[in-house]
Amino acid sequence: MSLLEVKGLRRDYGSLRAVDDVSFTLEAGGILGFIGPNGAGKSTTLRILATLDVPTAGTVLLDGTSLVDAPDRARPLLGYMPDRYGTYDDVTVREFLDFFARAYGLKGAQRNQRVDSVMEFTGLGPLSEKLTTELSKGMRQRVALGRTLLHDPRLLLLDEPADGLDPRARIELRELLRALADQGKAVIISSHILTELAEICDSCVIIEQGRLLAQGKVEDLLRQSAGTSRVTELTVRLAAAGDEAEALWARTERTLLEQPRVKDVSREGSALRVRLELEADAGPAQAEAAAAALLAALVSQGLPVCAFSPRERNLEDAFMTVTKGRVA
Numbered sequence: 001m002s003l004l005e006v007k008g009l010r011r012d013y014g015s016l017r018a019v020d021d022v023s024f025t026l027e028a029g030g031i032l033g034f035i036g037p038n039g040a041g042k043s044t045t046l047r048i049l050a051t052l053d054v055p056t057a058g059t060v061l062l063d064g065t066s067l068v069d070a071p072d073r074a075r076p077l078l079g080y081m082p083d084r085y086g087t088y089d090d091v092t093v094r095e096f097l098d099f100f101a102r103a104y105g106l107k108g109a110q111r112n113q114r115v116d117s118v119m120e121f122t123g124l125g126p127l128s129e130k131l132t133t134e135l136s137k138g139m140r141q142r143v144a145l146g147r148t149l150l151h152d153p154r155l156l157l158l159d160e161p162a163d164g165l166d167p168r169a170r171i172e173l174r175e176l177l178r179a180l181a182d183q184g185k186a187v188i189i190s191s192h193i194l195t196e197l198a199e200i201c202d203s204c205v206i207i208e209q210g211r212l213l214a215q216g217k218v219e220d221l222l223r224q225s226a227g228t229s230r231v232t233e234l235t236v237r238l239a240a241a242g243d244e245a246e247a248l249w250a251r252t253e254r255t256l257l258e259q260p261r262v263k264d265v266s267r268e269g270s271a272l273r274v275r276l277e278l279e280a281d282a283g284p285a286q287a288e289a290a291a292a293a294l295l296a297a298l299v300s301q302g303l304p305v306c307a308f309s310p311r312e313r314n315l316e317d318a319f320m321t322v323t324k325g326r327v328a
């Protein structure tokens with residue numbers, strides 16, 4: 001039996017079906033990404049898993065206990081971090097965590113020990129006497145994460161925890177989550193920022209308009225979405241700098257677009273992303289031959305190509321494939 005088993009989950013708000021027949025499982029020690037655009041039903045699902053809302057239909061078992069029938073028994077097993085996190089004015093980090101430790105029913109020495117241990121784990125120790133309102137967004141996020149850990153839950157539900165964090169804070173959050181998973185906790189993390197989840201999660205669920213469109217291991221989703229496409233993509237970089245660079249980029253773009261198989265070309269950071277359309281039955285050998293012809297065309301025009309490689313598919317591509325581009 002999995003730690004979490006969600007089956008046929010549905011939530012209707014009047015005539016709106018916010019969550020429609022969603023099923024998935026999660027094992028202890030696993031990190032599951034819950035991906036979907038705005039309004040897909042992520043927060044609604046997480047709120048139900050946090051026992052803050054009840055489903056219209058479906059079952060949710062956490063360690064064999066029904067969240068719907070016995071929420072009081074399931075609650076000690078889960079920690080929930082909502083997408084909007086409010087701090088109280090005029091409380092220090094320690095006071096904030098201590099307040100929630102009391103709310104979780106922790107007492108005396110055990111309460112102090114849990115607050116200390118959470119502050120140490122989240123690296124908040126040196127900030128314990130700082131007011132929560134004076135903290136950076138990344139540090140406030142750690143306080144919010146610490147709050148969900150006080151009662152040592154087995155399942156963590158994190159609604160868009162990386163939203164608005166700078167890259168360093170994101171990497172630190174990822175390391176904290178990995179450490180929690182290594183301790184055997186199961187983590188669900190929702191996001192509409194796809195690329196950030198690929199690095200954090202073991203598996204993913206893709207949801208749109210309440211419906212589950214795909215689920216599986218991140219690498220399997222990437223492989224599946226690649227298999228459904230007859231388009232192959234390349235990254236091209238130029239050795240171009242200074243005043244001439246812009247003209248060279250433009251000339252390269254034009255040359256690429258003149259080639260018969262090129263479907264489109266777009267700038268992606270300091271590179272060009274080229275989409276090649278191949279025959280329906282094209283295999284890897286045809287894709288390589290088409291790429292070689294393209295490179296030859298660029299070089300024969302004297303364009304200073306310094307890198308030319310297949311573009312790695314990322315979670316965003318998988319998402320666009322399974323949602324058929326209906327959502328961005």
Ligand SMILES: Nc1ncnc2c1ncn2[C@@H]1O[C@H](COP(=O)(O)OP(=O)(O)OP(=O)(O)O)[C@@H](O)[C@H]1O
Nearest residue numbers: 013016018036037038039040041042043044045192
């Ligand atoms: N309490 C509510 N009453 C009525 N409709 C609701 C309620 N909560 C959510 N909805 C609707 O349900 C749908 C799913 O919303 P939800 O907040 O779960 O999406 P989400 O994937 O978390 O999106 P976001 O990324 O914007 O938070 C939306 O159409 C939303 O307007």
